[in-house]
Amino acid sequence: xxxxxxxxxxxxxDDEAFRNLVVRLLxxxxxxxxxxxxxxxxxxxxxxxxxxxxxxxxxxxxxxGMTWIQQLRDRNINVPVAFCSGIWCDQRTxxxxxxxxxxxxxxxxxxxxxxxxxxxxxxLPPPPKMTVTQEVEALARVxxxxxxIEYEQILNKFPGSSLAKSELEGIINSPDTQTExxxxxKMLRRKLEVEEAVNVAKVKYLGELGQTWPMLTKHVRQYKDxxxxxxxxxxxxxxxxxxxxxxGSFHINKVSHAxxxxxxxxxxxxxTDDLSSEVIWSEIFRHLSEGEISIRExxxxxxxxxxxxxxxxxxxxxxxxxxxLLQALATSGDITTACECSVVSTLQTALATVRNTRFNxxxxxxxxxxxxxxxxxxxxxxxxEENQQVPLLLISSAEQDFxxxxxxxxxxxxxxxxxxxxxxxxxxxxxxxxxxEQYKSRVLLVDDDEVLTNFVSRVLRSNNxxxxxxxxxxxVMEKLYEFEPQLLVLDVIMPGLTGYDVCRLIRGDIRWKDxxxxxxxxxxxxxxxxxxxxxxxxxxxxxPVLTEELLARVSTYLQVAxxxxxxxxxxxxxxxxxxxxxxxxxEKLFSANSDNYSICLFAIDQFDKIGQQYGEFACETVVAxxxxxxxxxxxxxxLKGRWGEKGFALCFADEEEGAxxxxxxxxxxxxxxxxxxxxxGETFHSTFSIGVxxxxxxxxxxxxxxxxxxQKLLDNIHERLTRVK
Amino acid sequence: MKTTExxxxxxxxxxxxxxxxxxxxxxxxxxxxVIEANSGHVALGLADAELPDLILLDIMMPGMxxxxxxxxxxxxxxxxxxxxxxxxxxVQTQEVEGYIKLGAAGVITKPIDxxxxxxxxxxxxxxxxx
Numbered sequence: 001x002x003x004x005x006x007x008x009x010x011x012x013x014d015d016e017a018f019r020n021l022v023v024r025l026l027x028x029x030x031x032x033x034x035x036x037x038x039x040x041x042x043x044x045x046x047x048x049x050x051x052x053x054x055x056x057x058x059x060x061x062x063x064x065g066m067t068w069i070q071q072l073r074d075r076n077i078n079v080p081v082a083f084c085s086g087i088w089c090d091q092r093t094x095x096x097x098x099x100x101x102x103x104x105x106x107x108x109x110x111x112x113x114x115x116x117x118x119x120x121x122x123x124l125p126p127p128p129k130m131t132v133t134q135e136v137e138a139l140a141r142v143x144x145x146x147x148x149i150e151y152e153q154i155l156n157k158f159p160g161s162s163l164a165k166s167e168l169e170g171i172i173n174s175p176d177t178q179t180e181x182x183x184x185x186k187m188l189r190r191k192l193e194v195e196e197a198v199n200v201a202k203v204k205y206l207g208e209l210g211q212t213w214p215m216l217t218k219h220v221r222q223y224k225d226x227x228x229x230x231x232x233x234x235x236x237x238x239x240x241x242x243x244x245x246x247x248g249s250f251h252i253n254k255v256s257h258a259x260x261x262x263x264x265x266x267x268x269x270x271x272t273d274d275l276s277s278e279v280i281w282s283e284i285f286r287h288l289s290e291g292e293i294s295i296r297e298x299x300x301x302x303x304x305x306x307x308x309x310x311x312x313x314x315x316x317x318x319x320x321x322x323x324x325l326l327q328a329l330a331t332s333g334d335i336t337t338a339c340e341c342s343v344v345s346t347l348q349t350a351l352a353t354v355r356n357t358r359f360n361x362x363x364x365x366x367x368x369x370x371x372x373x374x375x376x377x378x379x380x381x382x383x384x385e386e387n388q389q390v391p392l393l394l395i396s397s398a399e400q401d402f403x404x405x406x407x408x409x410x411x412x413x414x415x416x417x418x419x420x421x422x423x424x425x426x427x428x429x430x431x432x433x434x435x436x437e438q439y440k441s442r443v444l445l446v447d448d449d450e451v452l453t454n455f456v457s458r459v460l461r462s463n464n465x466x467x468x469x470x471x472x473x474x475x476v477m478e479k480l481y482e483f484e485p486q487l488l489v490l491d492v493i494m495p496g497l498t499g500y501d502v503c504r505l506i507r508g509d510i511r512w513k514d515x516x517x518x519x520x521x522x523x524x525x526x527x528x529x530x531x532x533x534x535x536x537x538x539x540x541x542x543x544p545v546l547t548e549e550l551l552a553r554v555s556t557y558l559q560v561a562x563x564x565x566x567x568x569x570x571x572x573x574x575x576x577x578x579x580x581x582x583x584x585x586x587e588k589l590f591s592a593n594s595d596n597y598s599i600c601l602f603a604i605d606q607f608d609k610i611g612q613q614y615g616e617f618a619c620e621t622v623v624a625x626x627x628x629x630x631x632x633x634x635x636x637x638x639l640k641g642r643w644g645e646k647g648f649a650l651c652f653a654d655e656e657e658g659a660x661x662x663x664x665x666x667x668x669x670x671x672x673x674x675x676x677x678x679x680x681g682e683t684f685h686s687t688f689s690i691g692v693x694x695x696x697x698x699x700x701x702x703x704x705x706x707x708x709x710x711q712k713l714l715d716n717i718h719e720r721l722t723r724v725k
Numbered sequence: 726m727k728t729t730e731x732x733x734x735x736x737x738x739x740x741x742x743x744x745x746x747x748x749x750x751x752x753x754x755x756x757x758x759v760i761e762a763n764s765g766h767v768a769l770g771l772a773d774a775e776l777p778d779l780i781l782l783d784i785m786m787p788g789m790x791x792x793x794x795x796x797x798x799x800x801x802x803x804x805x806x807x808x809x810x811x812x813x814x815x816v817q818t819q820e821v822e823g824y825i826k827l828g829a830a831g832v833i834t835k836p837i838d839x840x841x842x843x844x845x846x847x848x849x850x851x852x853x854x855x
Binding site: 187190191193194195197198201205208238241242244245246247248249250251253256260263 | 740742743745746749750753754785787812813814815835836837838839840
């Protein structure tokens with residue numbers, strides 16, 4: 001093989017400085033780069049050479065890059081292309097490039113030199129290794145600067161490795177020839193890469209150990225309890241044997257040692273000899289606990305496993321009531337395996353509990369389901385900091401003092417009979433808890449590495465985030481619309497589109513302009529940080545991902561995002577959604593429930609008169625009070641929003657027309673009974689008018705329904721005014 | 726067998742993690758290519774089809790264990806001459822001698838050190854003259 005057999009790359013770009021940069025970067029990596037200023041030159045070169053890749057600019061002096069690629073494809077020339085342009089392309093252009101022109105990579109200028117090499121190489125087969133004689137020839141030409149470059153690259157790429165530190169010193173200060181030096185540096189680099197790969201695998205293995213070791217303990221115990229249980233014995237010995245070899249190979253030496261001891265001892269155990277086996281059993285259990293402690297220490301040393309990311313979070317359920325029926329439910333096996341249950345017997349203690357602890361569901365049962373204070377209790381739950389959105393379930397007999405509508409008004413989501421089975425109760429809790437997901441923070445992961453996305457989503461899910469992942473970066477805009485995340489975790493190196501470019505794409509859309517973006521990168525040095533910020537990222541996470549760091553960063557950025565979201569979506573005077581947000585959500589709810597759907601609009605009557613007669617402050621109080629009333633009534637899935645200066649809006653899915661009318665009556669009844677104070681201490685009452693529209697009766701598109709509700713409200717106001725006259 | 730030669734190695738091991746470390750080490754530090762088998766049965770088929778230059782064989786595996794796999798390999802004319810190195814987490818002197826007498830090239834003990842594994846293999850093969 002001669003030097004001319006190096007894999008060839010053709011760069012087609014009229015910018016000489018850029019061509020020079022690319023030539024310099026890729027020649028170093030063992031490629032031969034041919035240059036063309038125009039597509040005409042490029043065609044000539046293409047006819048005479050075989051290329052592994054074309055790097056093509058968009059703006060060229062003769063034909064533009066995209067047209068030229070199209071021409072190549074038409075001529076059935078299918079060589080991989082990296083499209084590299086200074087003009088950012090939109091998603092349609094991108095799709096065109098990827099799907100029609102089959103471009104392997106879309107890169108945006110200015111390029112980051114190191115990243116450029118990395119992504120270019122990611123789409124190419126590695127350059128063939130040179131034979132020994134060629135290597136000798138090549139090495140004879142080694143000059144000092146190459147050694148310097150190799151040395152610095154190792155230092156930069158493996159900043160934390162003690163192997164790198166200790167060996168680099170030795171190599172640089174050795175009296176070897178330069179060829180030998182370079183050889184040793186190259187070997188060191190390969191070793192460091194192996195070390196890094198093994199360390200990544202070790203993190204995963206430590207996760208597995210958290211399950212394997214308890215399994216070993218279980219088998220050993222089973223065998224101790226029953227000496228005839230050969231299966232348990234074989235399992236224990238087999239597992240111990242395996243752990244000895246594997247844990248040791250990851251340099252988890254204490255665990256390997258403990259497993260080795262266990263294997264030996266189990267094999268030397270003679271169950272019929274009571275005296276000696278007594279001693280050996282105590283040793284066995286000592287090693288079992290030593291292994292367990294060592295695993296924990298290793299995990300803590302890695303700083304990544306202080307929480308068990310494999311635990312499925314049980315729904316927390318509060319049972320309120322003292323009847324034997326409720327007690328039996330709360331302690332039944334079906335429920336305790338699926339839920340973490342607490343039981344309180346009075347509304348008062350229940351209230352104290354919901355104020356302090358967050359629950360996924362509250363189940364109210366006899367005798368409290370008939371308690372006169374029930375409606376007051378549910379209202380207090382909605383005011384509590386922790387459980388504003390908690391679903392309330394009611395278990396009651398057929399003889400109820402409260403009507404169905406009254407209970408609906410109180411915000412009960414689910415009605416169950418006294419004969420409800422534990423399984424049905426669990427199903428109801430899980431369904432309602434699932435609906436609550438919309439109040440949790442949502443994180444989207446974009447990474448082509450499924451192992452990593454699985455790991456990261458598991459960690460985030462176990463910490464109460466809703467997580468979705470996307471392995472194809474190009475679908476990101478679609479996914480954003482569909483999933484509506486509050487935070488994005490974005491890998492830098494992905495096929496087709498780099499994370500930096502995905503970020504620029506997102507930032508171009510007003511809706512996602514402010515969403516926090518965290519980059520995942522193996523390059524967390526100063527340059528990597530600079531690139532992340534330049535691309536519009538908020539922060540970066542270094543690979544391998546450490547659980548603690550991940551959680552800390554995600555939670556910080558989500559808090560900020562949440563504050564921003566509240567500012568953007570919530571009406572500050574009443575704490576319900578502002579008009580725009582209400583409309584957006586109501587429309588979304590409509591698209592899923594267009595067969596049974598209602599919009600209710602309210603306007604406070606004679607609002608201007610209240611202002612003139614009782615003062616501005618009284619006006620504010622009336623509005624705030626009605627807002628609070630709406631917030632504390634109806635189940636959480638009912639949308640509540642502000643509608644203009646004196647108005648509000650509600651949106652129900654799956655509620656019958658008759659029930660809606662009665663609910664509105666109850667609301668008006670409660671509101672008009674409230675007493676307000678004017679500026680001079682005089683008291684007054686207030687009322688409101690309502691306009692309701694329903695699907696499918698009043699329309700089949702959202703705008704129709706909205707306008708119909710407005711019309712009905714105006715009609716009702718008008719009617720009231722004529723009546724007053 | 727030199728680390729710079731392009732050789733094919735069949736790795737027979739039921740533990741995913743050990744396979745991962747071994748492959749990472751050998752492919753990272755040498756020009757060898759690693760083919761993996763997670764059981765003795767798979768290994769027999771692969772050995773016959775691929776005719777590797779070396780077989781690394783775990784001793785304790787569920788189903789067909791290492792020594793049984795080994796004897797089948799030796800019985801087959803096309804795979805009989807391929808050098809085999811046993812890998813095991815537990816080695817007693819007599820056992821090693823037993824395997825060598827059977828015709829194994831050598832034994833590597835687990836835990837393995839990924840940095841040293843290629844050297845271990847080359848020195849074992851040097852002794853048996855491969």
